Amino acid sequence: MDFGLSQDQQILRDAVARCLADTSPLEHVRECAGRDNPLSDTIFGALHDLAVPAMLVPEEHGGLGMTLLDAAVVAEQLAYAVTPAPFLASVVLAPIALSEAGTNKQKCQWLPKIARGEARIGVAISATVQARDGAGVQFAEGKLSGTALFCLDFEGADAYLVADAGGRLHLVPALASGLKATRLTTIDRTRSVGELSFAAVETDPLADDGGTASARLRDAGRVILAADSLGAGQAMIEKAVDYAGQREQFGRPIGSFQAVKHMCAEMAARHEPCRALVWYAAHVFDALPEDASLAACHAKSLTGDVHRFVARTATEVHGGMGFTDLLGLHYWFKRIGFDRQVLGGPEAVRAEAAALQGWTRAA
CATH class of the missing domain: 1.20.140.10 (Butyryl-CoA Dehydrogenase, subunit A, domain 3)
Known part of the structure; x- marks a missing residue:
């Protein structure tokens, strides 16, 4: 059995590569990496023209309904050009979470905006892999308390998708009362990472599916x-x-x-x-x-x-x-x-x- 990229995926790969060759030269990467917010609106706009933000959004919500393999093809090209643009959280993880576990209201509110490039959602799920002393988020009486580390696609996010200690996912508006968002400096200056601190913050949980x-x-x-x-x-x-x-x-x-x-x-x-x-x-x-x-x-x-x-x-x-x-x-x-x-x-x-x-x- 042959296993490889389809013709459409090869076309997608080449289109993204050409786009990044023009919009993500090393000089621009160096400029972005020297700023507090390294994410480039210029590059994200060019990716939007290729409908990249709509890749994993279902067709019924204005997206393309593509697969994770398609997203992996794009991710490889983004890294090849060491691109400082939001992708992992806002283009991949957030649409998957909302599509598979979001309520109808959450889907209708966020998925069309993500597909149009009008909304970005940061994602903080590192605690589901390994817990750190002093970190962790608890959910009680409809509110979140605690600290979530390593929120991906942090800068410019309109909302954050956060996993609590039980693995349940929650949507929290970026301007929610009681939420403190702090920029983190990591080894990779082409990405935006942050820390989220919750003090009895009201949340909009996704469907409770046991993690x-x-x-x-x-x-x-x-x-x-x-x-x-x-x-x-x-x-x-x-x-x-x-x-x-x-x-x-x-x-x-x-x-x-x-x-x-x-x-x-x-x-x-x-x-x-x-x-x-x-x-x-x-x-x-x-x-x-x-x-x-x-x-x-x-x-x-x-x-x-x-x-x-x-x-x-x-x-x-x-x-x-x-x-x-x-x-x-x-x-x-x-x-x-x-x-x-x-x-x-x-x-x-x-x-x-x-x-x-x-x-x-x-x-």
Whole structure:
């Protein structure tokens, strides 16, 4: 059986790549990364022209009704161009949550606006993976209290989708009384991340499903982060190979030296098998939901380790230049580091995969 991208997905990939080549040059990325709010309205506007915000919104609410594999294709290109634009939370996770677990009122209120690019929703579900001391959100008497860390697509959000300690999801307007939103600085300056503090904040819960919706979001988030790592790794490999062909030592390109050849070849050999795994994980999210959690764990854990190796090795091929801002290689390096840890590092995700298969007890 052949497994790969359809013709439509290849067209989508190429269209997004051309768009980002024009709108997300490294100079613009560097400018955005130096601001408090790194998200680029210019890039998001260009993506809106390609109907990217409408991808996962159902057709009955004005969207395109596409699949997570389509979103993974876009995520790979966004990372390849190290794009500072909202995507993971507002374009992927929020539409999935509202479509699968939202009330009719929530769907009608938010999904058409998301599809038109008129609304952004930040998502804070990291506590469903690993709890931190002093963090966590409790829901009682219709109100939220506590702290939610690592809210994704934080800047410019009109509302936040938050998971409480039981895994239930809640919609909270950005201007809700009792909500304090604080910008967080992370290793990846191409993304916007924040902390949400709740002091008896009234909330609009999604349907109570016993945590199924938050688990689905966790799976989708891991797949998209894996696809993002795939795109960033591809960019770093290509930059290392190009540099090795141009940089000369002892009167010859460094790429002609056996040691450098081996470094480039090993990066490619480890990177390429990740592509099929990520595509498969994205495919089963919609086609075989009973296998989605395990496939997402495999994709997230493997890409996390492989692309940490790629990031380190690509930087080594560049020598001292790899650490400078002149080449900007660090933007991809840090993006891979962010992808590796958010929603569970490789060790935690592999432990979860083992529990899913009955090899160990769930934590």
